Amino acid sequence: MSDTTPHLLSVEGLTVTFPSPQGAVAVVKDVSFRMSRGKLGIVGESGSGKSMTAKALMGLVPPPGRMTATHLRLGDDDLAGLNPAGWRALRGRRIGMILQDPKYSLNPVQRIGVQIEETLKLHGAYTKAERRAKAVEVLATVGIEDPERMYRAFPHELSGGMGQRAMIAIMLVLSPDLLIADEPTSALDVIVREQVLSLIDRLQAERGMGLILISHDLPMVARFCERILVMYRGRIIETIESSRLSEARHPYTQGLVACLPSPTSRGSDLPVLQRDPAWEQAS
Amino acid sequence: MSASILANEPRSRREARMRQLKTSIWRVLRNPSTFFGGAIILLLIVMAAAAPLLATHDPVATNLSDRLAAPGAKHWLGTDQLGRDIYSRLLYGAQPTLAIVLLVIGISAPVGLAVGLLAGYLGGWVEALLMRLTDIVLAFPRLILALALVAVLKPGLINAVIAIAITAWPNYARIARAEALALRNAEYVLAARGLGMGDAQIMTGQIMPALLPSVAVRATLDMAGIILTAAGLGFLGLGAQPPLAEWGTMISSGRDFIFDAWWVAAVPGIAILVVSLGFNLMGDGLRDVLDPKHHE
């Protein structure tokens, strides 16, 4: 990565702390990375802080949590000093986020069309007809065969795959610069998973968005993204290109890679990850 | 792997239970709702138990020359229209209040729990029948049904208890049934059945203990309502009969003099409010403590 090309997103010293009886607990510790309009993966186990990092990038750290960063920029805009109104203007228009399970992440009492149109309503002066047209159009873009029908549908009428497409439509209707996908396929069947992933891939390429894919599924992230950040207990312990995964330097990453079943290890016991408390300290 | 992480584990089942108990008690004390609620309930119990010691006068002794006296040195909270000391009557009034609450809960909670447990676990026509019955009793607003029943049974403390208890059990039945229904197919129940346990054993040994916390919370929350209903009956003259000191009845007798001797009606009402508040606080707090979701 050349340092002279302007990055889409640059993060430095991102920290999220929560108060506790024992003092402030850092859930995300000093996270720094940069990305352009490519595909970045963040991998980690439960509790590694990957979801909270995503929330921090959107200014959605839930109270009483606090976020601080030395440096947080999206394109030319400095996000570190944004007030709530500034964040609201940014979210949905320049950054979008897809959540895990459309059964829960879509509003049960609103039709899909209404939910898509809300993104439009919040960020621009579109007429009712314009909104409807755009909503139907984006539904077609995400691969829905009958967009009109989907427009009128309620979330409980949709299958997992369709629901996730609806979610993508909601987030992509204004063509954001950056899309974060937090475990977008974990709640889906294996076959549907592939469909949704290739949809995201296609859309990312077509629109030239930056994409951050967050998951606990290392092989999936490795297949999909060019670069991977490995998180453990709130820190990034390794940044590596997916093609070079076998050359991982940090023992945790090596452990993760070694745990994956493969044809070559067939017949022998799967290795078990041995954790070292030293990994929690800054490298 | 450091051994320090393992040091906190309890060494036996008994120790684990003691720890759990200790944490629960600690949580109950720390929660402001349960703390103040508990304090008020404790006060009520002390009032009822120590009334003979704390009272300054005989609660039923009349003294017409001293009637409707304002609160002062001789009668701390004044006297009513028959010259009876209100402070002492207030203390003694805690007794029927406490008695009604305990008796009503003591009757309605087990009955409701049993009905709900049977309905939820056995299902089929048993459930249909019992739930219809529950719905029918719940179809009447509580006080009105209690009124009708007391009218039939004749006014009095015991009959008031019976009437209120009859209106109270359906709430427990509803809760017990909903939970029993959910637990009927829980894995540990299926396992118990697989071990050859009979229905009765499963119901009493496996499912009932799981129902107890919600029923207990409900009971505590209900106590406030029972106090208000009992006071209402007393106010209408259908509860404890004079000269027994009961707060609702005291308000009723103070009603005619509200404009001149307001303390006769005002004081017992404050007592009812505080006690009812105490039970509601306790119930709220218990629910927060027992339901991890509500933890702040």
Added chain:
Amino acid sequence: MRGSGSVLKVLALGVITLAITLLGLLVCTFVIGRIMPIDPVVAAVGDKASAETYAAAREALGLDRPLYVQFWRYVAGVVQGDLGLSTASGRSVAEDIGRAFPATVELATLAILVGTMLGVPLGVYAAHKRNRWPDHLIRITSLIGYSIPIFWLGLIALLVFYAELGWVSGPGRIGTVYRYTLQEWSGFLLIDTLRAGDTGAFRSAFSHLILPATLLGYVSLAYIARMTRGFMIDELSKEYVTTARIKGASEARVLWLHALPNVMVPLVTVIALSFGHLLEGAVLTETVFAWPGIGLYITSSLFTADMPAVLGGTLVVGVCFVALNKLAELLYPLLDPRTRAT
């Protein structure tokens, strides 16, 4: 959407359960009426009647027939609107209740309006400001509202606002001056006085209504606000709320346009239940305010041992309660699309 056959099935099931519940109500009141210690024949003819008069009266009242026949006649009568004769007034119980009922409805309706229009927003706001001082204030106010004995509150309120401050009128529904010139049409005095163009009477009716309605409104507000707060807190922790925030929605939008519509179903049930509590509260409030509604009717009938009146009143209130809950249930499909399918 599934076929209409299952809609019919659900409807039929609903009607059947409703019918069984109402039948159950009738059984209850019938049984209570039959185990009363007062002999209705003696109540009708007096205790000095001769044996022949007694026997004739017994036969006329149908009390010599077997129990199930009596029950059948009772049910048939009720369905036709005959609730028996009041032993105190000699008039038809149904007629007396018909006159008393609108008074309670007027009171309860105003109270529930206050309770809902203030209670729901307060609950939403309390959930929004969870654990900060507005929340604590609202919670304490609610707590007092459903811990307070309504009849005592009525007495104190009368003392303060009527006797001491003179801001409102005292017990009764309207000033005695207007009572005889009143042309009753709907039974709701606010409407009737306006219709007759009598502003003096309207002001009098209003100033009599406002205190009991406010007190009952406060009690119902307390319960509604508390329940709303609870529902909203649960709702705000759900994922679709995060989605809305991701889109850039303001907190106000999230609260009112996303979370609140999702709690409408349980909230409507709560409001229906609250109306039922109001009917209860009305009994005691009417006693304190000498409000000639169904509550006062039942309690005064109790004291004259007028069992047909007591039971008639209880039955009417019970039926109302059931009807209200059923009505609330019917609203669910309108409020929550998930309940529309099947």
